[in-house]
Amino acid sequence: MVDKSRQASSSVSRFAEFDPATLYESAGKRGMVDPTIRPAWQGAKICGAALTVECPPGDNLMLHHAVAIASPGDVIVAKLGSYMLTGAWGEILTAAAQTRGVVGVVVDGAVRDIEAIAKRQFPIFSRGLAIGACTKERFGSLNQPLIFGGVEVHPRDIIVGDSDGLVVIKQKDADEVYEQSVRRRDRELEIIAQLAHGVTTLKILALPDFKMPQTEHAK
Numbered sequence: 001m002v003d004k005s006r007q008a009s010s011s012v013s014r015f016a017e018f019d020p021a022t023l024y025e026s027a028g029k030r031g032m033v034d035p036t037i038r039p040a041w042q043g044a045k046i047c048g049a050a051l052t053v054e055c056p057p058g059d060n061l062m063l064h065h066a067v068a069i070a071s072p073g074d075v076i077v078a079k080l081g082s083y084m085l086t087g088a089w090g091e092i093l094t095a096a097a098q099t100r101g102v103v104g105v106v107v108d109g110a111v112r113d114i115e116a117i118a119k120r121q122f123p124i125f126s127r128g129l130a131i132g133a134c135t136k137e138r139f140g141s142l143n144q145p146l147i148f149g150g151v152e153v154h155p156r157d158i159i160v161g162d163s164d165g166l167v168v169i170k171q172k173d174a175d176e177v178y179e180q181s182v183r184r185r186d187r188e189l190e191i192i193a194q195l196a197h198g199v200t201t202l203k204i205l206a207l208p209d210f211k212m213p214q215t216e217h218a219k
Contacts, residue, residue, distance in 0.1 A: 011174065012073060015160050016047040018181045020167040022188075023160055026180035027173060033106075033166035034149035040111055040126050041118035046104035046161040048075035050153050050168075054141045057081035060088040060134040065142055067093060072101025075159040079146050080109030086132035087112025094122045106159060106166060108148055125161055 015023065024032050051074040053066040058081075066076050076097065080088050089105055090113035097105065104123035110130035111117075117124055143155045151168045153159075158169040169177050191204050201207070 012049050012158055013047060014178060015158055015169065015174075015181075016045075018160070018185065019162060020160050020164050022181050022184055023169060023177060024167045026184050027167070027169060027177045031151055031168040031170070033151050033161075033168060034108075035165050037106065037108060037125050037127055037149045037166060039161070039163060040114050040124045040129070043163070044104075044123040044125065044161075046075055046106065046123040046125065046159060046166075048073050048103040048159055049171075050075055050077045050155055050157045050159050051102075052077045052079075052141075052143055052146050052148075052153055052155050054079045054144070054146050055081065055088065056138040056140055057083035058086050058132075058134055059136065059138045059140075060086075060093075061136040061138060062140040062142060063088060063093060064096075064136065067096045067100060067102065069142070070097065070100040070102045072103075074100075074102050076102060076105045077146070077148050077153050077159060078105065078107045078109070079148055080107060082109070084110045084128055085130055086110065086134045087130045088134050089124065089126075091116040091120075094120055094124075098122060104159075104161075106148070106161065123161070125166055 051066055051070055053062045055062045063078060087110050089107055089111040094117050107126040110128045111124060111126045112129060112131050114129060145154045153168050156171045158174060160167050194204050
């Protein structure tokens with residue numbers, strides 16, 4: 001019997017071999033998340049399937065609900081009402097998420113406890129840091145489409161990120177984007193090989209010629 005959950009995980013993890021820029025280009029220059037949402041600690045990389053959650057400003061109750069229903073391989077994609085004075089995610093939620101097999105969190109807002117999270121090597125991306133405490137009282141939404149960093153994200157879309165930023169790959173486009181990414185990577189390897197032999201990027205990429213204007217002296 002085929003393990004569908006393992007198949008799905010493998011289908012997502014194949015994207016980890018590409019950088020976000022390659023995936024963005026291969027997706028037709030779509031899916032780039034606002035570049036101000038950055039890795040919260042140096043070296044963080046992320047690749048997984050989106051579990052979306054939206055919280056009211058200053059309240060992280062729904063993040064606790066998201067972790068409780070998470071599956072291995074999930075990336076929690078959290079929209080926090082553009083509120084930056086509370087750290088909506090910290091070490092406790094990280095420990096809980098790792099137990100559930102969550103592979104990372106991306107937050108349109110602030111987080112805290114970053115030194116402890118970095119020691120755990122748990123990938124997290126955010127707009128910034130804040131030590132303020134959240135309430136845990138108000139409901140929001142869970143596993144519904146949302147706009148995250150200017151990009152529409154649906155549950156199970158693929159999230160990939162590294163030091164360059166984050167990209168969202170639509171689940172329905174996954175196979176096509178993967179194939180385009182393989183072709184793009186192969187082409188880049190060909191270009192690098194030609195550069196090693198002294199061929200210029202002008203020739204390889206067939207870029208327009210530039211004619212230097214003549215000076216008065218040359219005339």
